[in-house]
Amino acid sequence: MPELPExxxxxxxxxxxxxxxxxxxxxxxxxxVLRRVSPRRLxxxxxxxxxxxxxxxxxxxxxxxxxxxxxxxxxxxxGNLLVYDRPLTAPERRYVVFLSKLDGKAxxxxxDVRRLGRVWLLDEAGWRSYTARIGPEPLAPEFDAVAFxxxxxxxxxxxxxxxxxxxxxxxVGNIYAxxxxxxxxxxxxxxxxxxxPVALANLHREVRAVLGEAIAAQGTTLRDYRTGTGRxxxxxxxxxxxxxxxxxxxxxxxxxxxxxxxxxxxxxxxWRCQRGP
Ligand SMILES: [Zn+2]
Numbered sequence: 001m002p003e004l005p006e007x008x009x010x011x012x013x014x015x016x017x018x019x020x021x022x023x024x025x026x027x028x029x030x031x032x033v034l035r036r037v038s039p040r041r042l043x044x045x046x047x048x049x050x051x052x053x054x055x056x057x058x059x060x061x062x063x064x065x066x067x068x069x070x071x072x073x074x075x076x077x078x079g080n081l082l083v084y085d086r087p088l089t090a091p092e093r094r095y096v097v098f099l100s101k102l103d104g105k106a107x108x109x110x111x112d113v114r115r116l117g118r119v120w121l122l123d124e125a126g127w128r129s130y131t132a133r134i135g136p137e138p139l140a141p142e143f144d145a146v147a148f149x150x151x152x153x154x155x156x157x158x159x160x161x162x163x164x165x166x167x168x169x170x171x172v173g174n175i176y177a178x179x180x181x182x183x184x185x186x187x188x189x190x191x192x193x194x195x196x197p198v199a200l201a202n203l204h205r206e207v208r209a210v211l212g213e214a215i216a217a218q219g220t221t222l223r224d225y226r227t228g229t230g231r232x233x234x235x236x237x238x239x240x241x242x243x244x245x246x247x248x249x250x251x252x253x254x255x256x257x258x259x260x261x262x263x264x265x266x267x268x269x270x271w272r273c274q275r276g277p
Contacts (some may be wrong), residue, residue: 001077001116004138004171005214006225007056007234010081013228015054017083017113018063018108022050026100030115033097037121041174045069045121046100058134070127073110076117078224082109113224135169138207152192159195160188161263163207173206174265175220178242181209187274188267189238214240241268249273 002010022123026046031039050066061081063071075081084092084107088099098110098119110117122130135151151168152159162168163177172180181188183206186199195203219225219233222243227233233239240250245258249270 001173002075002079002219002225003057003173003269004038004211005061005176005201005217005235006219007061007075008057009233010075010267011054011056011061012226014081014083017106017228018042018051018054018102020050021102021104021108022048024048024101024103027116027157028098031110033115033117033119035118037119042071042119042121050159057131057137058166059091070120070122071194071256072120072122074118075110076112076114077108079117079225080111080224080230081105082111082226082230083229084109086232089259093258109215118255131240133167135167136209137164137170138172139211142191144206145201148202148207150196152195152200154193155174156191159192160267162192162201164263169207171211175239175242176207176210176214177208178266178268179240182241182269182274183210185221185225185273185275188269189262198261202233242266243268244268 023046026043028039028043034042035174040202045067050078051063052066053064055062058073058265061073073081085105088107095111096109096114097112097115098109142250152162153164160181163172164174180203184199184202188202214220214235215240217233217235219230220228220235220239222236225233245256245268247256249256250255252270253272254270254272256268256270258266260266
C-alpha cells in the first residue's frame with residue numbers, strides 16, 4: 001500500500017493541477033470503493049464544486065471543496081490518481097473508478113486495477129472525527145523526539161507494530177517501518193516500552209530521515225505505485241532491508257533474516273546490527 005512518501009508525492013503532483021479547479025460532470029464507474037457515502041450523494045456534492053486545497057493526511061489524499069466537504073482517497077496498492085491534459089486513450093480508460101472533467105480541458109482520474117482503495121466524502125464534523133482518530137504527522141516540525149517518545153510509552157506491542165499503528169503515528173507502513181528500525185539499529189520485535197531514551201531518539205530521527213529521503217526520491221515503486229504524473233518512484237533502489245531477505249546486510253554483511261511472526265507482515269532485519277542494548 002502506498003505509505004506517506006508515495007501519497008505525499010501524488011499530492012505534490014496533483015496540487016498545482018487541481019487547486020482552484022471546478023469539477024464538471026464527475027462520474028463514478030465502480031461504486032464499491034465508496035465508504036459511508038452513496039454514489040448519488042458523492043456526485044451531487046462534487047458536481048460544479050471547486051477544489052480549494054489538496055493535502056495529505058496519513059496515507060490519504062484529501063481534496064477540500066468550496067462547500068466545506070472533503071473527498072478523501074486512500075489509493076491502495078493498485079490505485080493511481082492523475083490529471084490528463086488531453087483526452088484519455090482506450091487503455092487509459094480501463095480500470096477507471098472515478099473521473100471528472102475540470103474547467104478547461106483537463107480530466108481528473110482515479111484508476112484502480114484491483115480496487116483496494118477507498119473513497120470517503122466527509123463534511124466538517126466528519127472530517128474532525130476522522131482526523132482526530134489518526135496519530136500525529138511524523139514530519140510535522142513540532143513533532144520532536146519528546147512527542148515521538150510519548151506515543152510509544154506504555155505499550156508492550158512490538159516496536160514495529162506500534163510504528164505502523166495509524167492511531168499512534170500517521171503514514172508509516174511496512175516498508176518504512178522496516179527501514180527505519182534497521183537504520184536505528186533496533187530489534188523490530190522489541191516491546192516499545194522497553195526502548196530507552198537513546199533508542200527512541202534514534203528511531204525518531206531515522207523515521208523522519210527515511211520518510212524525507214523517500215519523498216525526495218518520489219516514493220518506492222515495487223509494482224503498481226505511480227506518482228501523480230504517472231512516473232515510477234526511485235526509492236526502491238535505496239532500500240536497505242525491505243524485500244532483501246537472504247541478501248547480505250549492507251552494513252555488516254550478515255545474511256538478512258525475514259520473519260512474519262511479529263505482525264503477520266514481512267519483517268526483514270539484521271540480527272547483528274539490530275540486537276539493541
Ligand atoms: Zn548487519
